[in-house]
Amino acid sequence: MTIVRAKKNLGQHFLKDKNIAKKIVDSLEATHVQDVLEVGPGMGVLTQFLLQNEQYRTTVVEIDRESVDYLNNHYPELKDRIISKDFLRLNLKEYFTGPFAVIGNFPYNISSQIFFKVLEYKNQVPEVVGMIQKEVAERLSTGPGSKTYGILSVLLQAYYDIEYLFTVHENVFIPPPKVKSAVIRLKRNQRERLDCDEVLFVKIVKAAFNQRRKTMRNSLKMFLTDETLKIDAFFNKRPEQLSVSEFEHLTRLISNQPKP
Secondary structure (H helix, E strand, O other): OOOOOOOHHHOOOEEOOHHHHHHHHHOOOOOOOOEEEEEOOOOOOOHHHHHHOOOOEEEEEOOOHHHHHHHHHHOHHHOOOEEOOOHHHOOHHHOOOOOEEEEEEOOHHHHHHHHHHHHHOOOOOOEEEEEEEHHHHHHHHOOOOOOOOOHHHHHHHOOEEEEEEEEEOHHHEEOOOOOOEEEEEEEEOOOOOOOOOHHHHHHHHHHHHHOOOOOHHHHOOOOOOHHHHOOOHHHHOOHHHOOHHHHHHHHHHHHOOOOO
């Protein structure tokens, strides 16, 4: 049987354990969503189980030409639903007018970028199930107070409830990665928009964590007047100590500062 060679530059590690593949697909609980987009299907180990679910209309996006040829040969039922492009460069509104769930064994080297892409379409994506590097999964699902809590933790948790589902050993992949993997599930929360300037919110979160060893007082000097610095005690905290709602509050403070 023809197989696809895993390409290091694409961060490919093909899952070979079908039980785990089924468990990942079964973790998708988007019962009210018909469209499902699988990112990086490779040789279709998840795809086969997605296609067995008659509720789903499965579309896959795959940048690797060799994988695309394999999918065309082995999964003719996908027909015109193989997008042979770079997921990170797609305008997903060209493919989905309504809601769609996202699933995949995400390449480690672009997993964070995939989640930033999901955020761009947060009002269309009610759920994501992804297998990623264990360390990244822990970072995304942890709350304030953890050393792994960071930019993407805050930005994703602003709009999604995130669950760390299970750990996956490296020996179930071809080739085996050097780290363990984990599966997480994101479910869109009820927050339609933040209670602050969302563009400024992102800038503040990034600026704070880009100097995460500093207190908020020092890392956000460019945004704050001396008067604002006197208002809240949390300017003495470090960014990993602040919740999403506290970052919202901080953004409102900065938005409402008197202009110099």
